[in-house]
Amino acid sequence: MTEAPVATCRCVPLLAIAVKNAHLSTREYSKHAKHHAGRKYMSDSESDSDLEWIGHRGETDFWRRKIRTFHGILDLNKDGVISFDDFKLLAERFVNLGNLTEDQVMEFHKLVTELWEKQWGEISPYNLVTVEKYLENMHHVLNDKRLVRRAHSFLPYLFKAVDKDKSGEITVEEFKLFFDVLGLKEQDAILAFRAIDSNGDGRISQKEFVKHGRDFFLTEDEDRISKYFWGPLADH
Numbered sequence: 001m002t003e004a005p006v007a008t009c010r011c012v013p014l015l016a017i018a019v020k021n022a023h024l025s026t027r028e029y030s031k032h033a034k035h036h037a038g039r040k041y042m043s044d045s046e047s048d049s050d051l052e053w054i055g056h057r058g059e060t061d062f063w064r065r066k067i068r069t070f071h072g073i074l075d076l077n078k079d080g081v082i083s084f085d086d087f088k089l090l091a092e093r094f095v096n097l098g099n100l101t102e103d104q105v106m107e108f109h110k111l112v113t114e115l116w117e118k119q120w121g122e123i124s125p126y127n128l129v130t131v132e133k134y135l136e137n138m139h140h141v142l143n144d145k146r147l148v149r150r151a152h153s154f155l156p157y158l159f160k161a162v163d164k165d166k167s168g169e170i171t172v173e174e175f176k177l178f179f180d181v182l183g184l185k186e187q188d189a190i191l192a193f194r195a196i197d198s199n200g201d202g203r204i205s206q207k208e209f210v211k212h213g214r215d216f217f218l219t220e221d222e223d224r225i226s227k228y229f230w231g232p233l234a235d236h
């Protein structure tokens, strides 16, 4: 019975998934159930079978709106384009919170540089990423199995950077710090935190943080709570 392990592990989220997928055909659902049963042996980055097919991702206005929202966050000096300086400065803000170890800081810097070079090429003040270019690139990443697995590997570092007491979980206070570093409002941090902390215990684990933070970039499903993760969505 493939359904048995589903009923015994992580009941609440799985029930929610089951309800959400009630419209799927039996065949699709059992594929889904099997997939979720095996999830604990997989990294989150490999568990994307509920997304649109590769090649057809990133075609909704909703997804484009989310990507424009994130472009606005990365554009620290709000001049309409992302430069490596924006990128580096944002990483520096997380590092300056002082909660990463020396090794983590080194890994994070290396990762940020690699991400830039892989996605945007040259590190130069003239290499500027407009919203259009960003949308085009993110669409490409989303539709490339290999690229999409690596694209959000920076998220655990953001989590560790704001986990002030190093408890391995983030409280609403720590989440406010996260939004503050991103230049977002405290009130929006509270709203986002409430949405992501779906069991209401006042804590978000690294796994949940990475899962929803990443899901924001991947899903076209407007019902997913990940849409709250990076603050209010851009108007259009």
Ligand SMILES: [Ca+2]
Residues within 6 Å of the ligand: 074, 075, 076, 077, 078, 079, 080, 081, 082, 083, 086
């Ligand atoms: Ca900028």
Ligand SMILES: [Ca+2]
Residues within 6 Å of the ligand: 163, 164, 165, 166, 167, 168, 169, 170, 171, 174
């Ligand atoms: Ca904590």
